[in-house]
């Protein structure tokens with residue numbers, strides 16, 4: 001269906017969230033992270049085109065800058081939405097806009113669909129819902145992987161009106177966040193989509209064990225990081241690794257793919273230098289330390305953390321032990337075994353996995369350390385819905401005329417992904433639940 005609308009995908013499928021150590025356990029056993037040609041804007045474009053046609057034909061009344069603050073439900077039926085009309089704004093996409101109120105509105109409807117997104121931009125709400133018993137205490141410092149409008153306010157409105165919200169402690173936050181040196185939204189963080197070679201140390205300088213390896217198990221790694229009582233961890237890598245293995249999430253960080261420019265894609269992904277956005281972060285990002293020697297690197301890491309938590313001797317011992325395994329064809333280091341495994345997949349070998357080398361080999365330098373922050377992103381719980389995307393009250397009764405889709409409904413149902421998501425599957429839940437809501441709402445209206 002999406003192909004029919006004109007959507008296309010980058011031919012190399014990424015392999016994210018490879019999972020823990022057991023075949024029966026969490027993780028993707030095959031590559032399944034499909035990148036849309038044109039990234040996010042490429043997904044939206046065919047829908048926007050159709051919507052504009054409907055607006056032009058007078059079939060759709062499009063009302064931006066209308067913020068819903070009330071939902072009227074009476075006798076088990078949703079009847080209307082009300083709220084504030086905000087002053088016009090011309091900010092670029094993703095930037096926070098003004099909240100000056102210039103009027104109000106109330107719209108009655110036979111069918112109402114809530115598609116207001118998650119809570120990741122509202123750190124107070126994230127902390128309130130944090131699953132402390134599963135992951136340990138919420139981080140004191142987080143950065144935002146979503147714009148300010150992802151504020152969870154509409155979920156509170158819906159709940160106050162009598163809708164059921166379930167699985168609110170299910171969230172999907174990343175462990176490889178870096179502060180954006182050129183922020184678009186408040187506390188703007190970017191997620192590194194890492195290849196398998198960077199060495200991962202906790203804030204105290206201990207190398208993390210499987211499954212806390214780059215790209216393996218986000219939730220287990222988050223728990224492991226927080227067990228130190230600190231909020232950050234470190235990647236230690238080489239120039240050769242950053243060049244081949246670092247990808248940054250977000251349409252503006254991938255101008256080649258977003259602009260559908262094949263020549264630029266080939267140059268940036270197969271060239272001798274790191275892609276320009278990655279190189280820019282290396283030079284300007286506040287979380288990066290670059291040095292020729294390990295001693296200088298560790299001194300820079302301690303400076304950045306503001307505490308002398310890392311011992312150069314201990315880090316050297318870990319890195320040298322790992323480096324010795326590179327020359328061992330059998331290798332007992334789980335990350336090196338995984339790295340060799342990754343290179344059996346052609347897609348990884350071509351564009352995502354550096355040729356195995358010693359971290360302390362100056363020919364692959366300089367050395368790079370990246371302070372990794374917890375980055376809020378997805379809300380896996382939300383409005384409780386049935387398979388027709390109908391919203392349910394806390395007692396399980398259907399609220400007539402009310403539907404929910406996308407992240408506001410936990411990507412569908414109020415928790416389509418369970419406790420632990422699989423990467424590359426989120427937008428699918430938005431589209432799928434949106435289709436269910438649209439089809440059934442059209443029948444009901």
Ligand SMILES: Cc1cc2nc3c(=O)[nH]c(=O)nc-3n(C[C@H](O)[C@H](O)[C@H](O)COP(=O)(O)OP(=O)(O)OC[C@H]3O[C@@H](n4cnc5c(N)ncnc54)[C@H](O)[C@@H]3O)c2cc1C
Nearest residue numbers: 066067068115116117145146149154250406407408426427
């Ligand atoms: C940088 C980035 C990278 C991502 N990468 C991926 C990826 O690679 N793969 C993947 O599957 N997913 C990815 N995601 C996640 C995915 O984009 C989101 O899960 C998805 O866009 C959510 O869609 P949605 O329509 O449910 O909510 P949103 O896209 O958040 O839209 C919600 C809309 O509702 C509006 N709204 C909110 N409250 C109100 C209110 N009270 N009144 C009126 N309007 C309101 C908001 O302004 C917004 O326009 C990424 C997200 C980000 C930010």
